[in-house]
Structure formats: C-alpha cells, structure tokens
Amino acid sequence: MTAGMANLHGNHACALGAIAAGCRFFAGYPITPSSEIAERMSRELPLVGGTFVQMEDEIASMAAVLGASAGGVKSMTATSGPGFSLKQENIGLASMAEIPCVIANVMRGGPSTGMPTRPAQSDIMQARWGSHGDHPLIALAPASVKEIHDQTIRAFNLSERYRVPVMVLFDQVIAHLLEPIELPAAGSLDLVERRWANGDDGYQPYAAGADGIPAMTRPGDGHRTHTTGLTHAEDGFPTQDPDTVTRVMDRLLGKLDQHGQDIEAFECHDTKDAEVLVVAYGISARAARRAVRQARERGIAAGLFRPITLWPFPEQALRTAADQARSVLVPEMNAGQLVLEVERICRDEVRVAGLNRVDGQPIEPSQIARRIEEMAADD
Amino acid sequence: MTTDTASAEVGERQQPGAVADPRTRNVLIVGVGGQGVIMISKVLALLCQTQGMQVKQSEVHGMAKRGGVVFSHVRYGAQVWSPTIPMGEADVLIAMEWAEGVRWLPFLRPESGVFIADTQQVIPPFACRNRQFGADMAYATETPAEIIGRVSDGFALDAGRMAEELGNARAGNTILLGTLSATLDFPLDDWLSVLNQFVPKGTEEINRQAFLLGRDWVEKARQDPAGPAGLAPELAPPPIQPDIDVRLEITAEWCKSCDICVKLCPERCLELDEQQIVRLKDPDACTGCRICEWLCPDFAIAVHHDNLAEANA
Amino acid sequence: MTETNPAGFEIRDYLRLDLMPHFMCPGCGHGIALRALLWAVHELGIEKDELAIVSGIGCSGRVGGYIDANTYHVTHGRPLAFATGLKLARPDLKVIVITGDGDCLAIGGNHLIHACRRNLDLTCLMLNNEVYGMTGGQVSPTTAETRLTTTTPAGNTEPAFDACQLAEAAGAGLVGREVTMQTPALRNLIKQGLEYPGFSFLEVISDCTEIYGRKNDLGESAEMVLSQKSDMRPEAYGNVADQPFRPNRLLTGVLARNERPEYGETYRRHADGVANGGKAGA
Ligand code: SF4
Ligand code: SF4
Numbered sequence: 001m002t003a004g005m006a007n008l009h010g011n012h013a014c015a016l017g018a019i020a021a022g023c024r025f026f027a028g029y030p031i032t033p034s035s036e037i038a039e040r041m042s043r044e045l046p047l048v049g050g051t052f053v054q055m056e057d058e059i060a061s062m063a064a065v066l067g068a069s070a071g072g073v074k075s076m077t078a079t080s081g082p083g084f085s086l087k088q089e090n091i092g093l094a095s096m097a098e099i100p101c102v103i104a105n106v107m108r109g110g111p112s113t114g115m116p117t118r119p120a121q122s123d124i125m126q127a128r129w130g131s132h133g134d135h136p137l138i139a140l141a142p143a144s145v146k147e148i149h150d151q152t153i154r155a156f157n158l159s160e161r162y163r164v165p166v167m168v169l170f171d172q173v174i175a176h177l178l179e180p181i182e183l184p185a186a187g188s189l190d191l192v193e194r195r196w197a198n199g200d201d202g203y204q205p206y207a208a209g210a211d212g213i214p215a216m217t218r219p220g221d222g223h224r225t226h227t228t229g230l231t232h233a234e235d236g237f238p239t240q241d242p243d244t245v246t247r248v249m250d251r252l253l254g255k256l257d258q259h260g261q262d263i264e265a266f267e268c269h270d271t272k273d274a275e276v277l278v279v280a281y282g283i284s285a286r287a288a289r290r291a292v293r294q295a296r297e298r299g300i301a302a303g304l305f306r307p308i309t310l311w312p313f314p315e316q317a318l319r320t321a322a323d324q325a326r327s328v329l330v331p332e333m334n335a336g337q338l339v340l341e342v343e344r345i346c347r348d349e350v351r352v353a354g355l356n357r358v359d360g361q362p363i364e365p366s367q368i369a370r371r372i373e374e375m376a377a378d379d
Numbered sequence: 380m381t382t383d384t385a386s387a388e389v390g391e392r393q394q395p396g397a398v399a400d401p402r403t404r405n406v407l408i409v410g411v412g413g414q415g416v417i418m419i420s421k422v423l424a425l426l427c428q429t430q431g432m433q434v435k436q437s438e439v440h441g442m443a444k445r446g447g448v449v450f451s452h453v454r455y456g457a458q459v460w461s462p463t464i465p466m467g468e469a470d471v472l473i474a475m476e477w478a479e480g481v482r483w484l485p486f487l488r489p490e491s492g493v494f495i496a497d498t499q500q501v502i503p504p505f506a507c508r509n510r511q512f513g514a515d516m517a518y519a520t521e522t523p524a525e526i527i528g529r530v531s532d533g534f535a536l537d538a539g540r541m542a543e544e545l546g547n548a549r550a551g552n553t554i555l556l557g558t559l560s561a562t563l564d565f566p567l568d569d570w571l572s573v574l575n576q577f578v579p580k581g582t583e584e585i586n587r588q589a590f591l592l593g594r595d596w597v598e599k600a601r602q603d604p605a606g607p608a609g610l611a612p613e614l615a616p617p618p619i620q621p622d623i624d625v626r627l628e629i630t631a632e633w634c635k636s637c638d639i640c641v642k643l644c645p646e647r648c649l650e651l652d653e654q655q656i657v658r659l660k661d662p663d664a665c666t667g668c669r670i671c672e673w674l675c676p677d678f679a680i681a682v683h684h685d686n687l688a689e690a691n692a
Numbered sequence: 693m694t695e696t697n698p699a700g701f702e703i704r705d706y707l708r709l710d711l712m713p714h715f716m717c718p719g720c721g722h723g724i725a726l727r728a729l730l731w732a733v734h735e736l737g738i739e740k741d742e743l744a745i746v747s748g749i750g751c752s753g754r755v756g757g758y759i760d761a762n763t764y765h766v767t768h769g770r771p772l773a774f775a776t777g778l779k780l781a782r783p784d785l786k787v788i789v790i791t792g793d794g795d796c797l798a799i800g801g802n803h804l805i806h807a808c809r810r811n812l813d814l815t816c817l818m819l820n821n822e823v824y825g826m827t828g829g830q831v832s833p834t835t836a837e838t839r840l841t842t843t844t845p846a847g848n849t850e851p852a853f854d855a856c857q858l859a860e861a862a863g864a865g866l867v868g869r870e871v872t873m874q875t876p877a878l879r880n881l882i883k884q885g886l887e888y889p890g891f892s893f894l895e896v897i898s899d900c901t902e903i904y905g906r907k908n909d910l911g912e913s914a915e916m917v918l919s920q921k922s923d924m925r926p927e928a929y930g931n932v933a934d935q936p937f938r939p940n941r942l943l944t945g946v947l948a949r950n951e952r953p954e955y956g957e958t959y960r961r962h963a964d965g966v967a968n969g970g971k972a973g974a
Contacts, residue, residue: 069777220782224762228757632713
C-alpha cells in the first residue's frame, strides 16, 4: 500500500500499520470481528518478504507468534474475546520471557460467545489481568481508523523497546468503520528496532542496565541462551531462590515504571477547568467528545480525558486532568471496568460514576450529555 | 535366526540298477552363509538325477548373509538310504571357506577322499576368543600346504581372485563347481547343461568360462603338482585385533546410583561403592564396549579408547 | 553403516555443564534419549548456534535446558506451535521439539496433528514414559490399560494412543520409534529424522522408574529398559512378532516415510509468486 490518502476499514488499517511498523510474521485464527486483519496480512506479508500462517487454533497462533518473535522477527496476532481468553497463557509467557509481540483484540459482546457481531469494551480488565500471575504489559485503545493505524505502529515500537506484549484494543464498530486516513510514506516513521546483545562474553539475557530492559539475542547470534516461562535469574535459568526471585521480579514488574512518559498516551479536551470530567476511551470517547462539547455550549464546565494507553494507566495525567473536577463520569460498553481504576486514582472527595451499556449498542452522545447535566446539577 | 534342516529326496522314481557304478558316493559341501553352498549342492543333485541316480540332499542353512555356517550333504548312487554322510565317509569335501574346510576334515575318507578348498577367509565374530581388544583369534591356523600334505588328494585355490580376474567376482562358486566336476565321473556336457539351468539369464557364458577354469585348474594341478596351479596359495594373515587401551572416566558427582550400568555391563565389571556411586571393580574384564556410557542417563561414565587412532593406523 | 564408536563425540561439548547433574530421577530414560539426540546432532555436524530446541512442560520439557544451544521452554502442549513460528520466521535454524506423551498427545494433540499435516521441517522427539511424572504420576494418553497411576488407583481403564500411527495418519513426513536401550539405533533414527526435509515424528520409549515403574512393579531401570527392548519389533527385521514367547508389540525403526513438499519451501514459493504480480494487495 503506497502512501497518501486512503479509505480504510479499521481492521485493514491495523494490518497496514503493522506492516509499516516492520511486522513480518502473523499467525492467527479466524474469529469475528477481527478476521479481516488476518486476511489483509495474508495478502500483505508476502509482498514484504514476511510470513503469514493460519494456525490450528488461537493458542497455537499466539505460541507461533512468540516463536517467530524469539527468532528475531516482529510478530503479531489478532483475535476477539473468546480467542483472547485462549491466548492468555502464552501472553503470560511473553511477559515472563520478555518476548515482544503485538495482539490486536477487536472486542465484541461477551461473556462467552456473547454477541460476535456487536461491539463491546468488555475486555479491559482481561487485557490487564487475563493471564495468571503479576505480569507487565501495555494496552492501547485507539478511537478511530487513523488511530488504529498509528497505535498499531506504536504498539510495535513499545513492544520492541520494552520487551512486553502490547495489546491494541478496539471494538467491532471501529474495526468495520470506513474512514479516510493519510498513510505515511515509507521511511517517514520512527521505528524502534530491538536492542540486540552485542556479543559480550559476559552477556546475561535477563540482566538489564539502568533502563531496566535487557538486550535480546537471536538464535544464531552465538549466545545460546535459555528462554523459559519458569521464574529465572539473570542468566535465564530457573531459580526459586527468594532473594534472586525478588530481585528479578522487581525488575520485571517495575520495568515500565520509569518509562511512563513514553508509554502513556492520552488526550485532554477542556480539562483545565473541568468540574465534570468524562473519562472515556475507544469508540465511547467519540460520543463523549460530542457530549462534552454540547455541555460546554450549555455553560457546563465539562471536560474529556481520553486515555489512549489503558495499561499502564496514565495515572498522573488523570490526576492533573481531574484537578478541578467534582465529579467524574466513565462511560464504557461494559458493566464497569475502567471506572474502578479511575475511582482508585481520583481524590476521595470526587464522585466517580459509570455509564454502562452491555446491549451491544454504542453509547450515544445524548446519554452522556444527559449524565453530565445531572452530575453538574448535583454538584 | 532360523535353522532349517531340509532333507530332499529326488530321483525316487529312477529304477535302481540303472546306474553303472552302484556304490553310493558322498559329497560334502561346506561354507558360510551367502557363498553358494546350496547352489552347488543343487546343481550336483540335479545332475545325478539326470544320470538316473537316486540322490539325497540334506542341508543346514540359516544366518544367510550373516556369516553363519552352511553345509550340505549330497549322497547319490543306485540306492541311497541315509541322507547324511557319516564321519570319515565323504568322497569329496568341498569348502568355500578355508576354516570351514579344516573343521570338516574328519568327514573325509582318510584313504581316498578329495579335499577342495577355497582359501577365502570369512572370520566370524565368535572367532574372537574374548571381547577384549587385542584378544587372540580362534581362527584356523593351519596353512593350505599343511592340509594338502595331510589329505590323500587336496586342492586349495583362491577362487575369489580367479573369478575377479575373469571379470565377475560373483562367479567364484562356479569355479569351485568346476573343480568339483574334475573329481567326479559325469560327462562335461551334462554338467554344463545343468549349470545353465541355475545361473541367472545373461550370465551363462561367464559361468561356463568360470566352470571350465575351475575344472582345468584341477587338471593342471594334477599334471604338475609343483606348478602354479598345484602350489597352494598363501593364506592372508588373520586380522589382528587392535590392542586399544580402555579407560573409564567416571564423573562421580553425576552418578545417581540407578544401577543401570552395573546390571547391564556385559562383563559385570562395575559395581556401586559404599556411597552408592559407580566404580570399576574389575578393570581387566572391561572390554570398552561403551554400553555403560550409552545407557547411563546421567552421563556419569565416559569410555575412552585412548590409542584408537594409533591402533587403527 | 554409521560408526557405533563415538570417537570425537564428547557429550560434554553439548551440555550446559554448570547445570549438571540434571534434575531427572535416577534411571530416567530421558537422559539416555538426550545422549542419543546430542550424538545425532554431533554426527550430522549441526552447529550449536544454529540449533534451536523447543520444549513444553513436564519432565520432557526440562530436557532441552541442558543442551548448550538456543533453548526455549514454553507453555504446556505448545512447543510444536512455538516451533512452527520459529521455523517459519527463521528457516536457517535447525529446530527440534522435545516433548512428552502428555505434552504432545493430550494438551498438545491438536498441534501435533496439524504439524504432521503441514509438514514443516521440524523434528519432534516425543519421550514417551506413559505417565505424567512431573506432577506425581497421573495417567497419560499412552498409559497402558490396567496400569496403576495416581489417578487410576484400580488400574487404567482407558485405551492408549499409538502415537506413531496417529502421526502417520495425520501425514507426518517421517515417523519412527525406538527404545532407549538401543542407543546407537536411536541415534540413527534421530539422524534420519533430522535429515528428513519435513516434519519428522520420533517416539522414544523411555522409562519412568521412580514413579511409574515403582507403582506398577516393573523393576528397576535396567529391568525396564530390557523389557522395553524385548518388547520391540525392529523394522530392520521386518517388524515381525515371534509369538508366543515375546509379544513384541512395539514396532521400532522408521515406520513411515512420505516424500511430501516441505511446508516452508511451499510457502516461500507461494509468497514469491504473490510478490511477483500475484493476486495480493490493494
Ligand atoms: S565399557 Fe562399560 S559396559 Fe562395557 S565392559 Fe566396560 S564397564 Fe562394562
Ligand atoms: S548408570 Fe550412571 S547414574 Fe546409574 S549407576 Fe551407573 S553411572 Fe551411576
């Protein structure tokens, strides 16, 4: 796909973003509403010397992505709710063994098979805690076709730089939305390449410098390291020594902390003086934006805080945005997930409420507008 | 391995008495698997049949292609009863392998038996006295000249080399058949026509030449016992087992006392010590076979053949 | 004929010595299988740097970690899927999967049949000890009927898989089986698997003495490997059983070989076609 303006579906924009980011391996399994990502990748990858494979199941596709990435190739998969559940164990392996990978999850109504063709935002907590045990990861929530493209590129950059699985969470509506987007020219993008071990004799695959991120090695580079999902010491080999485990787990779980600036992306609209702050992401943020504008037109000091990075949550940015707020509204297409995080972060005296929909229908601007008015009146 | 004893009775319908010389003649053919013992005995049996004789053929085969012993008793005459040749009654002993010939000598008629032997040596694994490197070979040490001096009528030839010179290394058994023919009273043409029925299509001519070569060789040896044909060829010296120094390297820290090596060492020369760690209790018995090395799941034993390279050089 | 004298093969050259002795129980057949594998690798001259070992979970999963190569110890049942990604992304690597009867046939069964079908150039070494040893000795898909395990206290009532038949039916390029006691033969089999350009499935009959053997009164390791050996029907002798003295139920040797296109090659040819004006792209 050449640079310039194009009309694209969200799923196609995701695929093209991946290619632009340097993704050269995709393994997937058909699932509504994400299948177009796999379909597009099956056509695009051969053009750039990459490999597409449709695996026998969701688990296998996640495992294959890790295999390819361990081989040194930028890799991704795409799925939706049930498939996302199946991938969780291997996502945990990616976190533990620090194998970069990107997972697009096009959210649909759940639980279980739910509503495969209807949108939802109900995998937010699963994205964070779906795999067992404490584990580092990043989740991004684009809100438009253009943003799906750009955030997919960013997902690769973050994954390669910080050696964590990065999830791109969007929903069935944007996935299948056709929007014009400007595709960047090849070479105009800032792409992150993995930092490779430089051939030192004393190389330890999980020993990190000040930035907390160890350099990686490819098979064939001569280091012959061990990669395992078992808790391992800096040398890569399993350990259960409490001191060692504490040291390596502290590094693993804290490795994103010092990079918040780079990782946490968000947008603020009229938040400076906002008394009623709406915190919304993805498709719901589009409705919220309109509702906030309408509220402002009616003289209500409303504002919108839109996290693009959901995990790790841009905590400080929200605190700043909510500085003047007396109440915070969190509209989500689920029974109330991110609202818990918002509640945790906001000052005690701030009233935090959710606006939830689980019927497979996007939240409408008017719904949000009404709640803003109610909240403003209550204050 | 299967061992079959086959007793074939052919020519049963021939009338006894149709034969000029009614005395039963005994031909013992010996060798090792894959040499063509059975082929020679079949040719002879069929030939006798065409001559109107009764024939009994008894053979032991098996281990074909694996160097096992193969022998065939062929008895023919006007009336043959027993299928096997008693000790000391073979009129002809034809051996396709040297040591086999020597081993079967007691079957030959002491006063009149004819001994024909190929000097080819096929040394069986069990000729090795024990499994130590450098152990003696229990292979026949008698030279052809000694044996020929001992029997009433003896011929030793290197049929394999003769066949090679003729252009078909596989025709050695036909050469031996030719030598056999020179010691028995059957017409040449009958030999050749029976032979033709046994050889593979397209090899009739080379086998005819091989047959005649063997037959002529006996004639020449008879005419000129001191000539090139009469002189028994030298035996190749028996191969010497290299004397390799075997050294067991035991990594005690890796041994988990599982006992596999102790129980499966063929020489029973390992044991577990007081700490239940493997130890070589009988270094002299160790043959360096490596079984302990292969089967130790913990790589605690390494078998070194220290001077292997020199020994092979 | 291949040399049975491993002159030049020093197993220490292929081990991570600082991890030795390995963690497997006394007499565990997995160690013998590991030797045979490394011996084969040595004889084929495969460089350690280009060797990638992928293993799953269980005792078999821990075997790979002792090899001085690029080793991956991944999730339970998924080493074949991981290896598929690795090999497709890095065709230059020699990728070997070490798995077990539970890892490969139970939780990973789906990946096995599809790896067989795809015929990507991988060698899958399944160490079959008929039991989940790591978790304490539960019944596995290859546990023989009537055997005692911690989850079949009155004897196993489920029939066992014949993994080689399964692999052959699923289309594996090369299928073979060997017992650990035939170490040189096992090495030869592994060499054939490694040389086969496609998916090779090799089952190693291994012994779990400490748990399975003890529970079922099968003797010590020496007795177990001997009885495995006497149970085999080598392909070299026509896979015949000499009933009734020995039931010889285990067919050993190379049991199936199909000349099928290697999937990586096929994909790259297809991709080149697409790249050179095929049907792709918008
Ligand atoms: S090499 Fe090992 S098995 Fe063989 S004889 Fe010596 S100690 Fe016994
Ligand atoms: S086989 Fe190995 S571990 Fe077992 S007793 Fe012998 S040396 Fe020790």
